[in-house]
Amino acid sequence: MKRAFSILILTLVSAVSHAQQGEAFMVVEAHSGKVISAANSVVKRPVASLTKIATGVIIVDWADATGADLSKVEATVPASVQAIGGPNPMALQPGDRISLRDALYAALLGSDNLAAMTVADHVGREMLRARGRTGDGVAAFVTEMNELGKAINLTKTRFASPHGLDLPKQNGFSTAADVAKLSVYAMRKPGFTFITRQKDRQVTVQGPAGPRSFNVKNTNELVGEPGILGVKTGTTNAAGPCVSVASDRDPLVRDKPDGEKAVTPRRLIVVVLNNPDRFNRARGLLRQGWDSYDRWVAAGAPIQDREKEILNVPNPR
Template identity: 80%
Template sequence: MRALFLTLVALLSSVAHGQQGEAYMVVEANSGKVLMASNSVVQRSVASLNKIATGTIAVDWADATGADISAVIATVPPSALAIGGPNPLSLQAGDRLRLRDALYSALLGSDNIAAMTVANHVGQEILRARGREGDGVAAFVNEMNELGKAIGLSKTRFANPHGLELPKQKGYSTAADVAKLSIYAMRKPGFTFIVRQKDRQVTVTGADGAKRSFNVRNTNELIGEPNILGVKTGTTAAAGPCVSVSVERDPLVRDKPDGEKAVTPRRLIIVVLNNPDRFNRARGFISPGWASFDRWVAAGAPIEDRRKEILDVPNPR
């Protein structure tokens, strides 16, 4: 009876907070083969998994413009402080930090103010390159949604760079769309390098020129375990505890008729939404995920319905 009572309490709590039960997807990133999924196309809040898009846009911008994120200096805008919430770097309007350090804090520490700082700087640069003026954050969020369209995130809307549910700023996505976004993001060496770090030292320069140093730790508890490469955590009342994880395996090497070697990378993307034990849940998908993939390959990688069985993620940029 007590177990039933606790289950009912958890259910009522999830309904009260707009949650829709657990959702997950396990997919092999190179082939796009969907290996396991549940509630994977149900739209919901995904909290700071939203920041995967934030980091991806910043890295794409740097790649496209030749900008060095370790040299570019971003300034914290007043609008970043208005969102409230944790401020692990004690950031104030006018503080300056390298774009790289802002990305470390946003992607490792899930720092919302740092995410806004990244968005404002890159958004302003995008506007400037187009000969326009305006709200840098709004321009950046527009780029996030344009990326979503380009890679087929058909059930996703980004409302801000950080993922908080604010008045008139309620974004949504699905486990399948987060998996697509994670596949795209982890193709970027600059993004992958950031999200696989356990911690990084960052420096903030105040308006008075004084420097402050902080150690930013990765909120992803799986980082440091064998073959884990990232990707991102997220938690809000509406989303529940969420995580996207990238798991690497030795590449498949085959001999080609011309004597050359064919090397095929192998990588799982595991997305878990609204599970209070998200890290163990994700960890528990690794072995059965690879076993399912191996069976599929051994059977000749058959595909009956590509739309249901394969997660296509184009490379538009």
């Protein structure tokens, strides 16, 4: 009892400490990497279910690499989901089966933690099997998440789980800048973008009593507004309300001296951490961001200090 009370106190102290850090945000144009505005953007902190952006990226990359059809590959809900606790909107139980596609919809749209564990366990075991190894599928998957982080220069990020909940010995962290990098990378992938721009999706779970259907709604209130493509929401006591948003505008088209057309795609990524009014804050940052970006382009897109002004996101996979 004393140990449980001590863990509770430490968790509450951690949550208060992070809450006192206040808001962090970053606004960046994804194609040029131009940082439009930022505040507290390199401060390490919990990012809750924004972690699932990395989970979704790993699944999409794995499917592309192996040729797997996510709609046809079924995952079995592992016993480890019982340790998560919290909401279980699809009433998932160990032994239930769900396609990787539907589990990914549940994880990315509905922020279902058990669905995230299920896809991580399945794909992690498949990765181990491909390497001739056995072991903990979720642990292998989290290792892959952190390898992705290294590959795209998430220098102040550590993933501790595929879901982002704060659990004993599973406290990950990131920054607004690193989440922006991760979001830029994720939204380069049509398979990922297709999922996160959906307002809702019907999914099916196979259980002992037969199939169960659920309508998973996107937790991102901005999806459905003009130009919005996702990306993800997240909330825990320690992280506060968080959101990453991607917004596209029609490309800029101009005539070149040789008669060809120059086409410049335009996409803003807005990351807001620890703001109770995250959606309206993101809307405001998008408006300001597009205005600032338009002025920058009209001025000839000048760069004074590339290291400070450009968010570099490699494309290693």
